[in-house]
Amino acid sequence: MTAPPATPTVAVRLVPGPGAERVRVLAERAGLRCGGDEIGPAATVTVIVAADADQALRAQRTRGPLLFVCDTVSPEGRRRALRAGAVVVGAAELTEAGLLEAVLRAAHPHPSIPYPELSGVLSTGTRPGGPPAACTPALTARQTQVLRLMAEGHANADIALLLGCSEHTVKNVIYELMTRLQARNRAHAVAHAVRHGLV
Structure with missing residues (x-):
């Protein structure tokens, strides 16, 4: 079953790299517009596929909504990504519906954090990095x-x-x-x- 089309004001800009093509196929099946720099910056979510959140953060070159699709997601990496304003999802369990939900959450100016994700972030003791x-x-x-x-x-x-x-x-x-x-x-x-x- 195909997910309902996304709102026309939301699109994804995929950063080229390993695994990006799979995410592109899922995005298109979910009804999301995909493209590169030709998509306007407003309401465009930049999607970075990476091994982990730290690698995605290093690859991040643009401002605006971010979605990281990572092979592994550690609590520390998730915390650093959240502090950067990015939504993080695991690549292994990613579906079209899950991708659509994550893109819409990233596109929202003040995204809420789902309880399982928030619980994982709050349950760890150390808080490396962060703003001054x-x-x-x-x-x-x-x-x-x-x-x-x-x-x-x-x-x-x-x-x-x-x-x-x-x-x-x-x-x-x-x-x-x-x-x-x-x-x-x-x-x-x-x-x-x-x-x-x-x-």
């Missing part, structure tokens, strides 16, 4: 705790129970951290924090 601290606001220990629990899908009442405080306190902490991160909603706050190494 002066560019991103620091969170308090309580704000970080609440943000991690939000990322795990807990509601305010659950967070209050887990942290041993009132639901009113949790609401205040969420308001403060969303203001500090300039986030529009909970998903945006979590995505922003992950990209900037705050959690």
